[in-house]
Amino acid sequence: MTVRQTLDPAQAPAAAPRKSLRRPLFVVLLLALLIPAAAATLILLSLNLQKAVEVNARARAEQFADLLKAGLVLPLWNVAIDTGWPLVRAVVADPSIVSVEVRDADGELLLSFQHPNPAKGSRIEVNRTIDKDGERLGEVSLSYATTSAQEEAWNSAWVLAGVVGCQLVASSLLIGLWLHRRVLRPLSRLGSSAAGISAGDLQTALPVLRPDEFGGLAQQLDFMRASLAHSVEKLEERVNTRTAEVRQAHAELQGAMDHLRQTQERLIQTEKLASLGALVAGVAHELNTPIGNGVLVLSTMADQSRAFKGTLAKGLTRAQLDQFVGHLDEGIGIALGSLNRAAELVQDFKQMAVDQTSLRRRSFDLKELVSETLTTISVVHKHGPSRYAIDIPDGIRMESHPGAISQIVSNLYENALIHAFGERGGLLTLWARQEGTEVLLKVRDDGAGVAPENLARIFDPFFTTRLGQGGSGLGLSIVFGLVSGLLGGQVEVSSTLGEGTCFSFRLPLTAPPRADGEPDAPPSQQ
Secondary structure, eight states, X not given: OOOOOOOOTTTSOOOOOOOOSHHHHHHHHHHHHHHHHHHHHHHHHHHHHHHHIIIIIHHHHHHHHHHHHHHTHHHHHTTOGGGGHHHHHHHTTSTTEEEEEEEETTOOEEEEEEOSSOOOSOEEEEEEEEEETTEEEEEEEEEEEOHHHHHHHHHHHHHXXXXXXXXXXXXXXXXXXXXXXXXXXXXXXXXHHHXXXXXXXXXXXXXXXXXXXXXXXXXHHHHHHHHHHHHHHHHHHHHHHHHXXXXXXXXXXXXXXXXXXXXXXXXXXXXXXXXXXXXXXXXXXXXXXXHHHHHHHHHHHHHHHHHHHHHHHHOOOHHHHXXXXXXXXXXXXXXXXXXXXXXXXXXXXHHHHHHHTOOOOEEXXXXXXXHHHHHHHHGGGTTSSOEEEEEOOTTOEEEEOHHHHHHHHHHHHHHIIXXXXXXXXXEEEEEEEEETTEEEEEEEEOSSOOOHHHHTTTTSTTOOSSTTTTOOXXXXXXXXXXXXXXXXXXXXXXXXXXXXXXXXXXXESBOOOOTTOOOOOOOOOO
C-alpha cells in the first residue's frame, strides 16, 4: 500500500530563514589559515628585518672601514695625507655614509667628511686603527646610516608576504573545493530529501552517497522514512476508528449540553422571577403605609368637609373658617407627601423591574442606578438589623446594561443577608471609582467571611453551603455569568473568616456588543 501523507500547512512549524554554511565555513577556514599565517609571517618578517639591518648594514660599514684602513696606511706613513682624499671621495660616494674622520696617533684630526644631507634613521659607528709593522699611525671613524638596508629589507618582506598570500589563497580555494564536494553538496542533497519528508511525502528518495559518515546518515534517514511510512499507515486506521467514536460521543455530549443549558436558563429565570416576586411583596407592603396615610387623611378631610357644610348652613364664624382652612392645608400636605412617596416607590420599582426583566442597553449614572436598586430591595428587609452605605461619586456615566448591574447588586445584597450577616446584621458597602475607560466597583461586607476551601467554588453553579435551607446555589453563578459575559468585565473575590468578603468588579464604561448577535432592546418610553 502506497502512503503519501500531506501535512496541513497551518499545522507545520514555521520554517526559519535558511542560511547557507558556505560563507561561514569559508570565513572560518580563511581565518584559521590567515591568522596563524599572518602571525608567523609578521614574526619572521620582524626577525628578518632586524637581521637584515644589523647584518647587511654593519657588513657594508665594516667593509668601507677596512678599505679606508688599508688605503690610508701610506699617506699617514709618508705624512702626505692629501694623497688619501681620492680614496675618501670614492668611499663617501655611497649615500648611506654619513661621516668619515681620520686622526693621527696623537688624536689630531687630519681628514673629515660630513654628508650635507645625511639619511635619517639609525646609524652604525665603525672604528679602525691604522698601523704599519706594529706601529700605530692613526685611526679612521665611519658613521653609516641603515636607511637603504631597511628599504631593501622591506622590499624582501613585501615579496615574502606576497608569496605567503598567494599560498593562502591557493590553499583556501583547494580546501573550499574539497569541503564543497565532500561536505556541502552531500548536506544539500540530504536537506532536500529531508524537506520532502517533512512536507509529508514519505516516498521521497534519499541520495546514494559515499560510504562515509554522510552515507551512513542517508541510510539511517531512509530507514527512518520507511518506519515512519509504516507507522502513518497504521495511525490512519486508528485515527479513522477513533474519529468515528469521537463524533458519536460529541453528538451525545452536544445533546447533553443543550439540555443542561436549557435547564440552567430555566433555573436562572426562575431565580430572577423569585427575586422579583419578593420585591413585589415588599414594595406592596411598603406602599400600604403612604397610601393608607393618604386614605386616612382624605377620609378625615371628607368628614370635616361635611361638618363644615352643616356649620355653614347655621352660620359661620371667622374662627371656624380659619380652623377649617388650617385643617385642610395640613391634610393636603400629609396626603401629597404620602402619595408622592408612593409614586417614587412605584417609579423605582418600575425602572428596576423593566431593567431586570430585559437585556436592554442604555446610558445611565452608576450612583443613581445603585441607589435606586438598593432603595427598592431594602424595603423588603427594612426592619432587619442590616444596613448599607454607598461611596460612589456622581458623574460615572456608563453605556451598558443596567438590568445586569441591578441584578448583580440585588444578588450580592441577598447573599450578604443570608450567608454573611445572619441574625446579627452588618454593613454592606458599595464603593466605585472610574479608572480610564473602566470602572472599579467593590461590594464589601463585614460579615462571617468564606472558608478558604469554598472560595474557589463560590461561583460554581448550584454550589451552596445552605443545601436544603432554601439556597439554590445560582445567585453568585448568575453574577459571574453577567459580569464575564454580557458586561465584558472581570470579577475577583477575597475573604477572611470573621472579617468579611469583598467582591471586586472591573467593568468597561461601554459594554461590548452582545455575544448572541441580537441587537439591544430600545429604551422603554416612560
